């Protein structure tokens with residue numbers, strides 16, 4: 214068995230085994246239900262193995278959210294060693310980065326024009342991040358930041374730059390908000406929407422604070438990576 218390409222899999226002891234309760238064929242693979250959880254085996258990964266109810270499934274990896282191999286009654290559907298799996302993840306991160314870069318660069322002129330079109334406090338804010346984080350910041354975070362900045366500009370406008378009106382607007386239902394702000398982006402996350410309101414409100418209250426406010430992406434990645442104003446200040450003091 215020295216030439217068995219699956220030898221590494223059978224010597225890999227980072228696995229759990231469960232009994233398959235039910236298998237449902239889907240267009241692109243198999244939905245596999247066990248006692249306490251379900252997992253999905255993609256057709257691309259199945260190596261021709263057809264899972265069946267009653268089989269024992271061996272799941273390699275740390276937990277089934279990040280599993281890196283499956284075998285059914287001793288037949289391997291797919292398997293990656295820990296090293297192979299990590300290499301694959303690193304590759305995915307690189308590919309995602311390249312994709313973000315290409316998407317941004319295809320619209321670089323448009324992003325520049327959109328930033329130019331922002332009200333001054335918001336424009337200075339984005340320019341501050343760009344100056345500190347350069348192209349990396351543009352590729353990774355600018356589209357996310359712009360979703361809030363452009364919405365903030367719209368909210369500020371429809372509320373006539375009035376602090377109280379912005380506070381009242383924030384309390385309206387989404388339908389009422391859309392009526393008041395017809396160009397409202399409907400794809401916001403809770404975070405990008407909350408920051409749009411906050412930036413509009415800050416603009417009304419004291420527009421010098423707008424460039425100093427945290428980056429929209431900050432709660433997800435932290436101030437340092439986001440290049441928040443406070444981080445830039447500290448950098449210059451050293």
Ligand SMILES: [Zn+2]
Nearest residue numbers: 427431436441
């Ligand atoms: Zn921050």
